[in-house]
Amino acid sequence: MKVVPVSLGERSYEVRIAGGLLARAGDELAPLVGTRPVVIVADEHVAPHLDTLRHSLAQAGIASHEVVLPSGEGTKSWAVLERLCDALLGFGVERQDHVVALGGGVIGDLVGFATAILKRGCRFVQIPTTLLAQVDSSVGGKTGINARAGKNLIGAFHQPRVVLIDPDVLDTLPARQVRAGYAEVVKYGLIDDANFFAWCEANGAALLAGNPEARVYAITHAVAAKARIVGEDEFETTGQRALLNLGHTFGHALEAEAGFSDRLLHGEAVAAGCGLAFDYSAALGLCTRADADRVAAHWRESGLPDGLAASRVTAPAARLVEHMRHDKKMTAGTLPFLLARGIGQTYLDKTVSLDRVERFLADEAR
């Protein structure tokens, strides 16, 4: 088993990664939960994995309740949050109890937020079942739901007690979802690790095809990168953690225009957003056109959208920029932007004018 520590003082925890771990989850959780029952929250598509988890908990002597929610981005909503909180209260969840999030980033973000506010905070465990959730969303404690005004606008930082990653559960994940998760894998290379980007160019196809060694290498590498960045800036105050937002200011605007629906998945929006961030950096003369082209080529080879046209979002540039004004990085009316001086050389630029971004997007749409 690989173990990656997330070092956050009294909020520290481990990310444990191993094939077959789901079937051993009961033994992993027993020391944490003691004799108290847990509540498992899953989405409707992970039924076979829910069976494995239920069985494993029972074998370890842990009783469990279950809440099964509809799949999709629409589940990160006030309505489902209310329904989930009522269900958890109905099961008599206490502050020291553990709620288990079994699913992708949607379930993890929702359960994390519900447990952040239930009785002013109770405990939760992440068992991520998508590639995206295994490499990104289950680690670091960003939790929340979407608001009418935009993506993840209601939320809290709330760290899980442990993250259990079983790469084998990805065998049932549809190919499109694997590709979307891969976008957040490549993101770590683009941020500050050119060697890892080169690894992705060489091994991405194997990873997408389900090669077990490539999966474990990518998951472990990504989790270690995220743990390092989150350990340096848990609450996104110094600018270090904001690096993880590469491609997201463009991406969240595209997702909003697609109605937070499966027209454009989060990972697809991140790929298109990273393509745009590199294109914009090249247009400003910050990075070479060759680097921006290399990024776009890798998205295309991986079956991901490489920019605005490929995202199929046709909104006017002004409307996309309007979405960006809700970005949580917005400070005193200006929006710090993740730009790049090259592959693996992302930085936070505080001098970007949204008028200039709007002209860039209008040009991209031509």
Ligand SMILES: NC(=O)c1ccc[n+]([C@@H]2O[C@H](COP(=O)([O-])OP(=O)(O)OC[C@H]3O[C@@H](n4cnc5c(N)ncnc54)[C@H](O)[C@@H]3O)[C@@H](O)[C@H]2O)c1
């Ligand atoms: N908190 C963070 O740091 C963070 C980081 C990245 C993304 N996110 C959020 O994560 C969400 C996207 O997460 P996602 O891509 O995992 O989407 P998701 O949770 O919607 O899961 C994708 C689809 O896969 C299905 N699924 C999940 N596991 C499966 C399995 N093993 N087999 C078959 N089907 C399975 C789900 O039912 C769903 O239909 C977005 O809301 C995004 O904002 C959060």
Ligand SMILES: O=C(O)C(=O)C[C@@H](O)[C@H](O)[C@H](O)COP(=O)(O)O
């Ligand atoms: O963990 C982080 O920090 C990230 O930015 C990871 C992103 O991949 C993720 O999509 C996150 O939810 C976006 O954060 P937001 O603050 O822009 O909502």
Ligand SMILES: [Zn+2]
């Ligand atoms: Zn993301």
